[in-house]
Amino acid sequence: NEYRDIDMSEQAPVLLVVDDRPDNLFVLEQLVNEYLPNSICHTAADADSALKKARAYLPDGILSDIQMPGKGGLELCRQLKADPKTQSIPIILITTQKDELNLRVQGLEAGADDFITRPIYNLELAARIKVMLRIKFMQDALNAAKKNLEGKVLERTAELMATNERMQKEIEHRLEAEEDVRQNNRSLRLANALSKATITAKDELELLQKACQILVEDGGYSMVWFGYVQHDEKKSIVPSAQYGHEDGYLKNIDVTWADEERGRGPVGTAVRQKQPITCSDTLNDPLFLPWRDAAQQRGFRSCLALPLIDENECLGVLTVYSTSTDDFNIEEVDLLTASSCELLYGIKALRIASAKRHMEQAKATIEKKLNQAQKMEAIGTLAGGIAHDFNNILGAIIGYSSIVVERLPKDSKNRSDIQQVIKAGKRAAELVQQILMFSRQSEQDCKPVKIQPVVKEALKLLRSTIPSTVEIRQGIDESCEMVNADPTQLYQILMNLCTNAKHAMRERGGVLEVNLNSVNIEQDGKHKDEVEQPFGSFVCLEVIDTGCGMSQEVIDRMFDPFYTTKQMGEGTGMGLSVVHGIIENYNGFIRVSSEVNEGTTFQIYFPMFGEVENAETQDSAEEQVQGGVGNILVVDDETPLLDMYTRMLGRLGYTVTSYASSISALEEFANHPDKYDLILTDMTMPGMTGAQLALEAMKIRVNIPVILCTGFSDLIDEEKALALGFKGYLPKPVIRADLALLIRNILDT
Secondary structure (H helix, E strand, O other), rough: HHHHHHOOOOOOOEEEEEEEHHHHHHHHHHHHHHHHHOOOOEEEEHHHHHHHHHHHHOOOEEEEOOOOOOOOHHHHHHHHHHOOOOOOOOEEEEEEEEEHHHHHHHHHHHOOOOOEHHHHHHHHHHHHHHHHHHHHHHHHHHHHHHHHHHHHHHHHHHHHHHHHHHHHHHHHHHHHHHHHHHHHHHHHHHHHHHHHHHOOOOOOOHHHHHHHHHHHOOOOOOOEEEEOOOOOOOEEEEEEEEOOOOOOOOOOOOOOOOOHHOOHHHHHHHHHHHHOOEEEEOOOOOHHHHHHHHHHOOOOEEEEEEEEEEEOOEEEEEEEEOOOOOOOOOHHHHHHHHHHHHHHHHHHHHHHHHHHHHHHHHHHHHHHHHHHHHHHHHHHHHHHHHHHHHHHHHHHHHHHHHHHHOOOOOOOHHHHHHHHHHHHHHHHHHHHHHHHOOOOOOOOOOEEHHHHHHHHHHHHHHHHHOOOOOOEEEOOOOOOEEEOOHHHHHHHHHHHHHHHHHEEEEEEOOOEEEEEEEEEEEOOOOOOOOOOOEEEEEEEEEEEEEEOOOOHHHHHOOOOOOOOOOOOOOOOHHHHHHHHHHHHHHHHHEEEEEEOOOOEEEEEEEEEEEEOOOHHHHHHHOOOOOOOOOOOEEEEEHHHHHHHHHHHHHHHOOEEEEEEOOHHHHHHHHHHOOOOOEOOOOOOOOOOOHHHHHHHHHOOOOOEEEEEEEEHHHHOOOHHHHOOOOEEEEOOOOOHHHHHHHHHHHHHH
């Protein structure tokens, strides 16, 4: 009965009892009514009903079973404590002994205020409920008193503040006016200084340095630095300019704009968020921890990071440091933001000017290359015309010489002399092909070739063009095997290298040494360079001069097209580029070593092709010419060549009918299509080309074989000729043995 003495005179306590078992609910309700007769007791059989009633009645206390189907007492407790409307209601949870400890811990975490364990003792339950209600009523009374007191304090405070506000208004107006004037003057001063820096700066780095200096000297800050935003893997921010009391601060700053510890400071955050970020107190801001010690040593107490944003892209960050905490208020941030915008404008202006200069330089370079290309095109056109006429001349020289050789006795000295004429003519024909290749109108014709004769003949030709102050030495290993190359390109390589050597020694003379030897490069052998290169057996062509040499800068660029160190008009810058391209096509490689004022060595490595044939036997052997019988129609507008073909083929046993006009020849063939076994025609002729003649003849007689000869034509080559139906293709000058063999092969098939 001692627990029935709670004072209910002023208010009747409202209780909510929750249990899913009706018998337990009845017992608990009876206990409450017995020991708290003046109370109002509501009941609920599950958590959802309890939640609704708690929110509806706002009871002074809740007594709930902890274990119920669905939402248990713990979940009910959590939801009540999470609701601001019901979170102050005290809750007693009923537990059992076997899981009392575990559930009590969970209950406390859910927000329960007390616990009671089954079996329930009436007096204990009554005591706990009364204590709970007593605390609730006292808390309500305390809150009411507090609210009343706060109201009075607020009322009095408002009166004092109103009085103080009236007293401060005039002072504040004056201070604001003075601050506005100061800020305006400072803003104008900074803007003017930055504008001048933009105009006078020669480049972007100079502008950034001047901007940092202006903000320190005119802005009154301790230190200012600017860092470019990098889009590398680390998302780095690289300091590029600074001014003020830096004292090594930036050496180990290691700032990133990645979302990690060293990127969550003001600088990295400003980049990510693309807005100014302030650190008001560097010693106490946890995000500034990585740089705290360094900042403290130099007296940096606050800082402001200002991102420079251009078209939603952050170019860099301007960071300003102060020796005072909270030194960057809204006005200061606005001022420095305006300064950063001025700096961004300057950077963009300098970049536009730089881009314009680069465009002008690029335009000049392109125009120069275009002019060079036009020159090369003109040279190519000229070379093609010269090649056509010169090959016709050579054809006559070689053809008539072959006829003369055939008539002379084998032991005649005149026969040997004429053979030298034929050899020189063939060499001249190769030079014509070289001219065409220089003009980019001739395809390479790679075949197994022995380099030794090419080197010897090239050096003979070069001797007349190289001044007498340059001594030529040669060391040629006759046992070197053949390489797969185009002979005219071999001449081109040697001519280019020796010409460069001549230019390097023209002032003081020197020695030009050309060596040829075999080299075996093993995969891990002594010839292996640091860079990856082929290994195996090579023929090495070595060109050494004792001239002015090259710097490393020149060596790095020597194979670039159009790059030259020669004076205007002395070179195109294409020579070494062409050499490099040829050697790459041959799957070879080049080594270069050079010292300024000491000389240069080029080593050209050609992959070996196979065993060397007996060159002397080849050179001295007589042409094996096979004749035959048959009627041949020969067409060429060059009368000397027409006569030469007629005599040459006649001596081989053929019956020849010749025409200098392709139109007349076609009329003859149309009148006697079955008379002729083969047509031999030039390509370039007035009135009708050789190709047109062949096509018309094949319309008359489908199976008539036609051989096309040409000094040079940009309209047709061997591949096109065969595709058109020609049975053979011979470039001029036509060699007697080649012509005889081709005719015999065609007629035999």
